Amino acid sequence: MTQNDREAARLFRLAADQGHEFAEVALGFFYETGRGGLPKDDLEAVDYYKRAAEQGNASGRNNLGRFYLNGRGGLPQSDEEAARLYRLAADQGHAGAQANLGFLYATGRGGLLRDDREAVRLYQRAAEQGNAGGQSNLAFLYETGRGGLRLDEAEAARLYRLAAEQGYPNAQNRLAMFYELGRGGLPKDIGEATRFYKLAAEQDRDPDAKLWASDVLTRLTASTSAPSPSVPPLPLVAFLSLGNRVPTSPAFHRGLAEAGFFEGKNVRFEFRASPSNEQLPVLAAELINSRPSVIVATNSPIAVDAARAATSTVPIVFATNVDPVAYGFVENLHRPGGNVTGINLLSDELIGKRLSLLLEMAPDARKIAYLSGGAGAPIYNDLRARTVDAGRALGREIIVLDVRNTRDLQTAFTALVEQGAGAVIVGGFTSFVPMRDRIIALAQHYKVPAMYPSENYTRAGGLMSYTADPSEADRLLGYQYVGRLLKGMKPSDLPVQQPTKFKLILNVKAAEDIGVDIPVTLHAIADEVVD
Numbered sequence: 001m002t003q004n005d006r007e008a009a010r011l012f013r014l015a016a017d018q019g020h021e022f023a024e025v026a027l028g029f030f031y032e033t034g035r036g037g038l039p040k041d042d043l044e045a046v047d048y049y050k051r052a053a054e055q056g057n058a059s060g061r062n063n064l065g066r067f068y069l070n071g072r073g074g075l076p077q078s079d080e081e082a083a084r085l086y087r088l089a090a091d092q093g094h095a096g097a098q099a100n101l102g103f104l105y106a107t108g109r110g111g112l113l114r115d116d117r118e119a120v121r122l123y124q125r126a127a128e129q130g131n132a133g134g135q136s137n138l139a140f141l142y143e144t145g146r147g148g149l150r151l152d153e154a155e156a157a158r159l160y161r162l163a164a165e166q167g168y169p170n171a172q173n174r175l176a177m178f179y180e181l182g183r184g185g186l187p188k189d190i191g192e193a194t195r196f197y198k199l200a201a202e203q204d205r206d207p208d209a210k211l212w213a214s215d216v217l218t219r220l221t222a223s224t225s226a227p228s229p230s231v232p233p234l235p236l237v238a239f240l241s242l243g244n245r246v247p248t249s250p251a252f253h254r255g256l257a258e259a260g261f262f263e264g265k266n267v268r269f270e271f272r273a274s275p276s277n278e279q280l281p282v283l284a285a286e287l288i289n290s291r292p293s294v295i296v297a298t299n300s301p302i303a304v305d306a307a308r309a310a311t312s313t314v315p316i317v318f319a320t321n322v323d324p325v326a327y328g329f330v331e332n333l334h335r336p337g338g339n340v341t342g343i344n345l346l347s348d349e350l351i352g353k354r355l356s357l358l359l360e361m362a363p364d365a366r367k368i369a370y371l372s373g374g375a376g377a378p379i380y381n382d383l384r385a386r387t388v389d390a391g392r393a394l395g396r397e398i399i400v401l402d403v404r405n406t407r408d409l410q411t412a413f414t415a416l417v418e419q420g421a422g423a424v425i426v427g428g429f430t431s432f433v434p435m436r437d438r439i440i441a442l443a444q445h446y447k448v449p450a451m452y453p454s455e456n457y458t459r460a461g462g463l464m465s466y467t468a469d470p471s472e473a474d475r476l477l478g479y480q481y482v483g484r485l486l487k488g489m490k491p492s493d494l495p496v497q498q499p500t501k502f503k504l505i506l507n508v509k510a511a512e513d514i515g516v517d518i519p520v521t522l523h524a525i526a527d528e529v530v531d
Helices: 003-016 021-033 042-054 058-070 079-091 095-107 116-128 132-144 153-164 169-181 190-201 207-222 250-258 277-289 301-310 348-361 378-393 406-418 430-445 455-459 470-486 508-514 520-525
Strands: 236-242 268-274 294-298 316-320 340-344 367-372 397-402 423-426 450-452 464-468 502-507 528-530
Touching: 003 021, 021 042, 021 058, 042 058, 058 079, 058 095, 079 095, 095 116, 095 132, 116 132, 132 153, 132 169, 153 169, 169 190, 169 207, 169 268, 190 207, 236 277, 236 301, 250 470, 268 277, 277 301, 294 301, 294 470, 301 316, 316 470, 340 470, 348 367, 348 378, 348 423, 348 450, 348 464, 348 502, 348 520, 367 378, 367 406, 378 397, 397 406, 406 430, 423 430, 430 450, 430 455, 430 508, 455 464, 455 502, 464 470, 502 508, 502 520, 508 528
Parallel strands: 236 268, 236 294, 294 316, 316 340, 367 397, 367 423, 423 450, 450 464, 502 528
Antiparallel strands: 464 502
16 A cells, blocks of 8 residues: 555545535445455445535446445345446446446346346447456357357457556456367467466455456466377367366366376377357357367256267266266266266255254244256256155155346245245356355345255355265266276266265354254264355
């Protein structure tokens, strides 16, 4: 902190006390970020943003909208109020508000119908003013061909670069991935990829982007230089996944090492990750052109389907929550048949165990709500049926509530309260990941004990989670499957396995917030208790 910051804070306060709207915004920002010798104080920040917003200041409205969207500074979480404030500021030409309102249209939040074309219009207005968020989000729509835009990776790369040069971490990660894979008309350049990943990893403004960048850097650091052209290429393990996260972990590398394989020494990796289901078939076809020895399809059954559609000969390994037999991936668990095998992460026994642990937390719950990602698709029907059956076995009624977007989420929680549900179990759908904080906030607001599908929810403030130990599952993926397939075994000879190690994580503060006492029995068996 410099003396200039302290003097600026002093002058901003003098002007703000006289009702100067720009000084109110500036002082609010200083309180939000802890600058100018001021403590980080969201309550004070909200107070000054409110003063500016009441005078019609666009920045004050936009910043206040951000606080409503995240339920900060003593404000109730409200997508609708955030959308109202963003719209007021966007109509005044505020680029940040235009980008923020565009995001709400792209995700169907804030009481708005999902409208990619309106999102494009708003992102374009923000991008034209040089707003990094608008540039990055518009790039994503060009990358995926949404909102009436043609699929244009070169334009996406150009926009990602503009946003990345302004320090926008998501854009830095996407541009780095383009360099890593040689997409968007960019050369395949690991040096440039590493540079942009490092820039994203050094920032704290977006924890998810920081984690993604850190994961990739760990992988790239472990790699040695590529073999010379005269040396035969190393066997290739190709990864296909939904989302932004690179689907490897230290545990996967440990498992692969147990099988005698080390990235960059006697095996190489290639990645394709799509932020949307629509791109997965295209990326699967790209991977096949690289002549992989094994394909690892993770994060979504649609990734497995895309890989199966691309090849009937290359071995495919999955790690999935759906029933692989019911979904048609394998003939049976013991003898899979065909070219597909892997790990079934969510067995009927695990579903039942989650429900029984939840009932220990909420023993009086006769009805339990189940948040499903939608209806109609096989994955939703499969998990819905298995959860209802598990509830019936425990003498409980399962109320199935379909959630496709944030607006459905509010409706679902209102419905579960009206129908007398005493607890809720959250399905493990990728579509829920962007809604994670909102799901947790609603469960706390309605004081409903909730069982979550991954430890990420519990660490973010959710009550409890019981899942297959991800480290053990990743180790098995590397050792039992990829390693053996690289040695020449056939997928049909490798039975589908189910995890044997599980983790129960409890959140003490979340229990206090909803007014429940964690039973001694749960404390005794918990693998981890977080505050």
